[in-house]
Amino acid sequence: MESGFFCEKCGMIKSRCICSNNSKPGPVLKKISKQAVSDIKNRYPDVDEDIIENFPFSEPRRGQFEIISRIQEAIENGYRYIILEAGTGTGKSAIATTLANIYNPAYILTMTKQLQSQYAGEFGFPMVKGRGNFTCRESDFDDRCDSGTCQTVPNSHNFVCEFGVTKSPFEEGMFAFNDAYGAPLYFRSNDRCNYWNQKARAVESDITLMNYDYALLELAYVQHFGKRSLMILDEAHNIEDKLMRRMEVNLSNKMLEKDIKKSIPRNMMSYHDPKEWTLFLQSIYQDYKDISVTKLPKNKADRINRTKLRLSELISNMEHHPENWVVDAETGGMSFKPLKIDIYANERLFKYADVCLFMSATILDQELFCKWLGINPEEVYYLSIKSAFPASERPVHLKTVGPMSQRAIKRTAPKTIPILEKIIEHHKYEKGLIHTHNYKCQQYIMKKIKDNRLLDHKSTDREYKLRLFEKSKDPLVLVSPSMSEGVDLPYEKCQFQVIYKIPFPYLGDQQIKNRKDKDPKWYAYKTVMTLIQAYGRGMRAEDDYCETYILDGNIKMLFNNRMYKSLVPEFFNEAVVKD
Incomplete structure (x- = not known):
């Protein structure tokens, strides 16, 4: 690909770059020539022309055209939900x-902003991110847009930013976008706010990249984006967790005292029945409604308004489904968490597309997956693709x-050290990753x-240490509790892994305990x-190689307990070596 084709600041194609003054997004990048398309058609005469003409590379991987064809057929046959486990x-x-x-307008949802950028960099789709990712054009201090003048100055709702947007047209050609209701917004000038410029491009684009956190906020609340034909949900096994966290409400005494001069009564901190909280929540909701936000900075006014909205939703949800909510004391406050999200998933996410395509390597059980997301199995087309990686290479x-359970770990942990030392020595010229599951x-x-050789990290410097590990030529060993997902370490970046502790969810969390x-x-x-x-972090291609070691004796549960055994995929079982 041409050097310098993408903007280093925003990761987009320069012709559509959010940092430029271009008023309209350009066409989606087609990376192969007409001759290459013609050659593919000649080699694959039975593949639909739409697939070949919209495929981004000059040569498909094994089975890709068949997978796309089967999904295309499912869409044409009226399936609303499609699950691809591959x-x-x-x-x-x-x-x-x-x-x-093929099916634009479409959304592509990813787990992280990093994965968004990878899609944008490889395929040229515009992505949309929150204000904190952009520099304020109005500020002289390199502030981010979430702390810029339009957000932080008292009476900022009266502040007019020459770089921002308005509901009234200024000049011909200043159109920004229509929101989900068809109402237009306009730029005040051609010199545009970085945040609003990238958002306008994303709204107007036929294909838009979002991460889940932004999508759940934007689609259900802000509503600048409308319904589209297709929504592709990458790493779909995480949807339930993302929705749970989005719906969770945390009330801290510090926040309540600051906003409404109230705190949670001490005697209520032991109340765990949602019905016992109805009157208190209604009371503080009314206090928030009584706050006049007209003289507050916009970011604080927005926070107050979001709190009102979330309290209103929480009260309604707990009144209609009290059995589905867990109330638990947190440090300095209380948390309110849903047990399940099956009754909320469609309204919060799935209804914003005619067809939803779920993609993941770990669906494990499609019936459970559908059950927990409130999906009707009769509306689902399921496609499972066997791993192409030889078991001998992984x-x-x-x-x-x-x-290594909480009760036994003090006795068993000392025994792990000599084994770890032997593994590290055995791979003394190779980079490795030790999955610890927790910081302790x-x-x-x-x-x-x-x-x-050992490299650790804190929650605050995780990304920095990961980049350091990836770029280093030394045989480092990264010791981490949080690299099980969203990390791509092919070839020499990771040639061995250790699963130090089996990742059982933490039962000290009342939500997890109740759900279990x-x-x-x-x-x-x-x-x-x-x-x-x-297990999949270090093995990323057919010609890759990565050895995995498991130290926690609880792995036997996955092979002997019927409930766990039924969920373990065959491609994992076939890789287990009888040492």
Whole structure:
């Protein structure tokens, strides 16, 4: 690809760059020539022309055209939901790109902003991100848009930013976009706010990249984006978690005292029945409604308005489905969390597209997946693709020391150290990743093994340390509790892994404990899913190689317990080496 084709600041094609003054998005990048398209048609005469003409590369991977054809047929046959379970190496992003081009307007939703940028960089689709990702044009201090003048100055609702948008047209050609209701917005000038410029391009584009967090806020609340033909949901096994976190409401005494001069009564901190909280929530909701936001900075006014909206929704949800909510004391406040989101998922997300395509390497059980997302199985087309990676190139070695559960870990953890040291020495010229599942295990390893190759991180510098690990030519070993997903470490970037502790969800969280009590298979599913995701971090291509070692004796549960065993995919079982 041409050097310098993408803007280093926003990651978009320069012709559509959000940092430029271009008024309209250009065409979606087609990376192959007409001659290449003609050549593909000659080699694949039975493949629909729409697929070939919208495929982003000059040569498909094995099986890609068949997968796209089957999904296309399912869409034409009227399926509203399509599940594609396919492992790394299938080329799911190229499949998504082809289908988005065919069935636009479309959304592509990713787990993280980093994955958004990868899609944008590879395929040229515009992406939309929140204000905190852009520099304010009005500020002299390099402030971000979420802390710029239009957001932070008292009476900022009266502030007129020459770079911003308005509901009234200024000049011909200043049109920005129509919102979900068809109401137009206009730019005040050609010298545009970075945030609004990228958003306008994304709204007007036939294909838009969003991360889940932004999409759940934007589609259901802000509503500048309307319904589209297709929504592609990448890493779809995380949708339930994302929706749960979006619906969760946390009330801190510090916030309540600051906003409405109230706090949660001490005697109520032990109340766990949602019905006992109805009157209190209604009372503080009324207090928030009584706040005059006209003289507040816009960012504070927006926060107050969001709090009102979320309190209103919480009260309604807890009144209609009190059995579905968990109330628990947190440090300095209370949390209100849903147990399940099956009754909310369509309204919050799925209804914003005619067809939803779910993609993941770890669906594991399509019936459970549909059940937990409130999807009618009769409306689902399910497609599962076997892993193309040879089991011999991704072996799993069981070097167990006994269970690493909370009760047993003090006894078994010391036994892990000599085994870890042997593994690290065996791979002394290679980079590796140790999955600890929590920071306590991470710090135990760092304390007990004095080796300059070991690299750890905090939650605050995770991305920096990951980049450092990826770019280093030294045989570093990254010790981390949070690299099981969204991390791509092919070839020499990671040639061995250690699953130090089986990733059982934390039962100290009342939401997780209650859900496990009601639905034990959900707990097993979450455990297996996280394990399989971690297993896939270092094996990213057919000609790649990565060895995995498991130290936690609780792995035996996945092979012996019927409930767990039914969820473990065959491609994992076939890789286990009988040492």
